Amino acid sequence: MLLQATAGFSSKNLIGSGSFGSVYKGTLDQEERLVAVKVLYLQKKGASKSFLAECNALKGIRHRNLVKLLTCCSSTDYNGNDFKALVFEFLTNGSLEKWLHPEGSENQRLHFLQRLNIAIDVASALYYLHNECELPLFIVI
Numbered sequence: 001m002l003l004q005a006t007a008g009f010s011s012k013n014l015i016g017s018g019s020f021g022s023v024y025k026g027t028l029d030q031e032e033r034l035v036a037v038k039v040l041y042l043q044k045k046g047a048s049k050s051f052l053a054e055c056n057a058l059k060g061i062r063h064r065n066l067v068k069l070l071t072c073c074s075s076t077d078y079n080g081n082d083f084k085a086l087v088f089e090f091l092t093n094g095s096l097e098k099w100l101h102p103e104g105s106e107n108q109r110l111h112f113l114q115r116l117n118i119a120i121d122v123a124s125a126l127y128y129l130h131n132e133c134e135l136p137l138f139i140v141i
């Protein structure tokens with residue numbers, strides 16, 4: 001299903017990569033729903049731990065400033081190769097880092113109030129994670 005959704009994890013659907021995986025844009029056919037599929041680099045130390053931590057921490061979370069985790073996939077093929085991926089709702093506005101530190105045109109620069117609102121939203125999400133969400137949180141180092 002994920003293979004189909006991402007056209008075989010095609011490089012044209014690659015939207016970014018982080019410390020533990022690559023993120024692909026995908027479309028779930030039946031619903032035409034856009035998703036972000038994070039495929040873990042399992043050869044990297046800490047990646048499996050990061051997968052479990054992200055699954056456990058995000059699966060019960062409902063907050064307007066935290067991305068929704070739709071499902072976690074873990075499988076092993078006939079040759080014993082492991083595959084782990086996290087499927088998130090797709091966020092259309094791109095990377096926050098690029099909004100905060102734009103390279104190009106001045107038009108894309110956020111003004112002070114917009115930046116303040118982002119800081120408030122981040123603080124609100126952190127407050128929720130620390131005080132209101134009942135799930136254990138893991139920090140992966």
Ligand SMILES: Nc1ncnc2c1ncn2[C@@H]1O[C@H](COP(=O)(O)OP(=O)(O)OP(=O)(O)O)[C@@H](O)[C@H]1O
Pocket residue numbers: 015016017018019020021022023036038067088089090091092094095
């Ligand atoms: N749900 C999503 N919707 C759209 N783009 C996403 C989504 N999740 C991640 N991305 C894109 O993929 C990039 C990599 O995400 P990922 O979660 O792997 O790493 P990170 O959180 O940016 O970094 P690190 O894991 O190193 O802390 C992000 O910077 C973002 O551009």
